[in-house]
Amino acid sequence: MVHQLLLVSKIPHKNYIQTVSTLQALTGITSPQTISTYTLVTKPHNEFRPKAEAGKVNQIEQYYMKCITTWSDAASANLDISQPILKHDNDSILVDRLFMGDDNDRHWTLQISDIPVAGKNQTCSAQTIYESTLVHHHTKVKDQEKIADEKDSTKVEDAEDVMEVDDKSFIEKNSSSSKKKDSFLQFLEDLGYDVINQYWLSGIRFFHNDIIIEIFKILIRDDETSVSNDKIKLKLLDDSNEFQVRAYINVPKSTDVELINQGAKDLSKFQDFLKNLIQLEIPDRMYMDSRVMSR
């Protein structure tokens, strides 16, 4: 659980170099961390409507959940965000289909966040986020008969560190499962969550004392132009090529008032410091509401 103090902004593409150089000078980080993630936005499948009764806890909510993993294929490595991403460009961004890939271990971070706290005269948005990262074995779901046939190979899978796998069974496994539904999606479905959208996020990250500054672009699936092979074509969520900027501080506990106040103060100082470069502002909490509105 983290308590996140957040300010947001955006910068036009042409200000990117200037902003990055300024932040490099300010933070002393000459090569900022790159961010490259893939996120699934999911929503509970079934509505849950408990009967509101007196004397019982009636604040039962359902939340959207974000499932975040790394985006690490050739496309992400080749993507240079300092160059504008154009709609009618020949070398478009083609990402691997994640659930067809062969990499086995995937770290999925499941994230559920509360609506930011309300209040007047706030200096920044404050929100509690619950995260849990699980190492997911990216195994494929198999046909019933195949499972019976491949008892041996499943054994190998269980004891992965042994790694005495003969090539034959591996090939068999891959070929048999490539068309099947991936188990993480299956897992989400079993959990009762529907995937409603997905996005790829690419950007850079700076650190200034406790403040984390992220500059990024969001990419979404481009369905208009279909690509024949196993790739997915991406396009920008925001055609104007503008970068989104987030400056935030993560406080470990939402009850640590002293740290939160200090953090808010630091953020507002930072906001004032950069006011001629980036207009950092408080995001509207209603836009960050991830509760499912059933009532």
Next chain:
Amino acid sequence: MNINNNANSGLSKADTSQIPVDYLEEIRNRLNQVHLSLRRLADQISHNRQINKSKIPNYSHIQNQLQVLLTQLHSISNNLDNNGNILKNSNVYPLPNFPTTQQEGLLTTLLRKKPLPEVEQWIQEAIDLGKSDCYSIEKEDELTRWIMAKVEELREEFQFYGFESIEELNYLETEEGQKEQEEKKTEEQKVKQEELRITDGGKQGLHPNTVLKFMYRGILT
């Protein structure tokens, strides 16, 4: 204080009704205030000097103090002017129950009509200074007027349009200048074109709030 102002010294029984006691009392109060203000100003300057030799008090502080002082002096001189006649014609004497022998020193000071010799010297110095040329207020005013007129006159000789000097304008008239101008324009156009290409035809970016909504709920609207 047992001092009585008497407008008419011939009368044995003092007729105090004619004396504007309030005003005269006010003069005394004002003098007291001036004294205090002067001391404060002096304190301010000398005190700061002791602590930090190079630092004099804030300019605005001195200015304020001086303003206060000037108002007080002004009101005193007004009062003195208005009651000049009475003060001139008044005689001051101690009443019988004043402890004359014990307070002899004080009495001589109080009954003094002439300024002290050193004060007289200061007054004389001030008058001399006023007479000499270098401190003539009229002359200074005259100089200021002359400067104002001169500045006005000088300004009328120029006309300000745009940001280029005449040489620059002349240069722009020549072929070379025009070529340069043309180049600048095309360059600007290029930058604009590039900008349009990047922003997909000058589209406005999404507001961070909208993007946040997309990130949280997967929808834009």
